[in-house]
Amino acid sequence: MPRPPKALLSREIIAAAALEMTGESGGFTVPELAKRLNVRQSSLYNHVSGRAEIIELIRQRLHESLAVRVDVTGDWADVIRDVATAQRASMAKHPWVIPLLATSPAGLDATITTLENVATVLSRAGFRDRDVMLAISMIDIVTIGASLDLVSPEDLYPAEVLAEATTLARVVRSAAAGVSRADAAFEFTLDLVIEALRARLARDGEPG
Numbered sequence: 001m002p003r004p005p006k007a008l009l010s011r012e013i014i015a016a017a018a019l020e021m022t023g024e025s026g027g028f029t030v031p032e033l034a035k036r037l038n039v040r041q042s043s044l045y046n047h048v049s050g051r052a053e054i055i056e057l058i059r060q061r062l063h064e065s066l067a068v069r070v071d072v073t074g075d076w077a078d079v080i081r082d083v084a085t086a087q088r089a090s091m092a093k094h095p096w097v098i099p100l101l102a103t104s105p106a107g108l109d110a111t112i113t114t115l116e117n118v119a120t121v122l123s124r125a126g127f128r129d130r131d132v133m134l135a136i137s138m139i140d141i142v143t144i145g146a147s148l149d150l151v152s153p154e155d156l157y158p159a160e161v162l163a164e165a166t167t168l169a170r171v172v173r174s175a176a177a178g179v180s181r182a183d184a185a186f187e188f189t190l191d192l193v194i195e196a197l198r199a200r201l202a203r204d205g206e207p208g
Contacts, residue, residue, distance in 0.1 A: 070117035091147035
């Protein structure tokens with residue numbers, strides 16, 4: 001008995017094509033996506049409700065690539081570091097998707113599970129609700145910038161620029177040999193963030 005023909009469309013195929021188009025041009029429309037897949041636009045609506053759901057499918061794919069299992073009984077500082085590190089690595093693979101995701105609300109099947117667990121960990125540690133909300137936003141702020149920096153050139157300042165900026169040239173030379181500038185800056189930022197959050201807990205009289 002012959003095998004059934006390979007499916008021309010699925011939610012996975014649609015999400016993969018949309019992600020590919022976003023990498024090429026910075027975004028997509030449903031008509032453009034239908035043309036890319038060589039199907040009628042109406043065929044897409046047999047699998048997704050519209051562009052918003054396609055964006056959510058992309059978000060899910062990226063979220064799955066984070067491979068972070070948040071231990072809600074774990075140390076809050078370790079959780080922040082682990083989630084931020086995984087999120088940075090995932091975003092760096094698809095930096096062109098960042099504006100698309102940043103302007104679309106998350107759905108229940110995507111990053112919400114991770115964020116709920118992070119919120120639980122921080123709340124149990126003693127952070128006030130408003131600080132928990134801001135800390136979650138801070139993770140996004142840090143990792144979005146860090147993911148873009150990760151795909152930036154290692155040497156940001158040409159020799160002719162450093163020749164005219166003696167103080168900058170001196171501090172650039174102080175960087176440890178063999179250590180990625182982007183990695184070192186990311187770890188430095190996380191250390192400062194965690195130190196600041198520890199100070200916030202102490203200031204509010206909560207256990208650290």
